[in-house]
Amino acid sequence: MxxxxxxxxxxxxxxxxxxxxxxxxxxxxxxxxxxxxxxxxxxxxxxxxxxxxxxxxxxxxxxxxxxxxxxxxxxxxxxxxxxxxxxxxxxxxxxxxxxxxxxxxxxxxxxxxxxxxxxxxxxxxxxxxxxxxxxIDINKYQINETKITAFRNYFKLDVHKKVVISVGLFFERKGIDDFVKLAELNPEITFIWFGHINFATIPRKIRKLVKTNHPANVIFPGYITGDIIQGAYSGADAFLFPSREETEGIVVLEALAASQNVIIRDIPVYADWLTNHENVFKARNIAEFNQQLHYVLEHDTKLIKNAGVKVAQARxxxxxxxxxxxxxxxxxxx
CATH class of the missing domain: 3.40.50.2000 (Glycogen Phosphorylase B;)
Known part of the structure; x- marks a missing residue:
């Protein structure tokens, strides 16, 4: 065969x-x-x-x-x-x-x-x-201190600096607008969105959002692979994925495999395999995203992250x- x-x-x-x-x-x-x-x-x-x-x-x-x-x-x-x-x-x-x-x-x-x-x-x-x-390649996203150090050094992040990441194309569907709004509400946290696309193919408001219309605590480093992104998955404090529509979301699996706090929009694709406060954190609007973000930053979420790893392992x-x-x-x- x-x-x-x-x-x-x-x-x-x-x-x-x-x-x-x-x-x-x-x-x-x-x-x-x-x-x-x-x-x-x-x-x-x-x-x-x-x-x-x-x-x-x-x-x-x-x-x-x-x-x-x-x-x-x-x-x-x-x-x-x-x-x-x-x-x-x-x-x-x-x-x-x-x-x-x-x-x-x-x-x-x-x-x-x-x-x-x-x-x-x-x-x-x-x-x-x-x-x-x-x-998902489970081994690639396991916690690795060398990769975490590479990630934090690449972005010159202080050891105590709180960091929220996301990964995706610059699409409104991916929730990039809400990602920036959350950054505006939390100027003390660094928000990093990994990904890139030809700017000529996306609407003007999203181009402006990425190029100029975002606060100083938001970083758009482009498409990055290898140790940096793998270290980001496990070395950040949360993975925020406010996408409004997906058929699955490979990046969600990657974040789960990395034992990360995964905050997602509560949309139908996740209904039968991801559960709020059991293996992920779900939100429906900016206020709920902000509430969930502060929850994961202020509480011990080890059991929820471990449950998320098991979801990834099953895939x-x-x-x-x-x-x-x-x-x-x-x-x-x-």
Missing amino acids: KILLYFEGQKLIAGSGIGNAMHHQMAALRANKIAYTLDPNDEYDILHINTYGLKSRKIIKQARKAHKPVIYHAHSTQEDFKNSFIGSNQLAPLYGKYLKSLYQLADVLITPTPYAKKLLTNYGLKMPIYPISNG SITTVGEQLKAVYQSLLTK
Whole structure:
């Protein structure tokens, strides 16, 4: 059994959730000794496609012509396209129809959560849909004092300085506006948002927010990988993710794996696997986010953080690979 993992525009998606998913899928297949290729010119048995461009559609047609089973990994929905790029709200209905036209070409769909599966089912898609997490490399995000020191030195943070981080593209959907509002309410805390995107693609108000319209205690360092970001996950005092819509949120898994205080918006995607004051902290508005932030800064949250680690462990790369393998085998034995 050999799988073609197809990701169109690998350089363009490198800093996105789909880019992270690519590396997670590769690691999951390696962990379960499943042969794979990223080259559509190689021999393969199953096409596992992850992207949505014209080349992706062409690869599907080629797989169909060769009588190869097709799995579409449904990372995106109409709902999480809104409040992102310029014009995304106006284009969202058309984008939803386009996604449906692509997803309909598959034998089965994989999507990260039961919530995302429900959205896809509501599109009228009839093929089997498997909710399988994007997964997390647990070892990479374990507490490491050397990485924590690298993070704090990089930003010249005093040992007593409280730090709140987030990771994501500069989208209103990600809650970057609320992140800045919370920073305004807490000038004594440093807020760091990791991530980047071409400014020409996002609305003017978000460009201005990132470039100039934020207080001095907010830092936008861009897209950073390796020890710095891994040290940030475990070395910060809280991970604040005020996203308004997700199909899962790989960065949430990363923060959970790092034994971090994870503060998220109370949205449907988290309803059946993340619980307020059990493994995360949930909020619905600025006042609640601020309340939760001060709670984690002022209380012993070790038990909640330990419970969060267990959530991440249940979604380890190895476990995800086992679930993918079961889907692959079901297609080959039909």
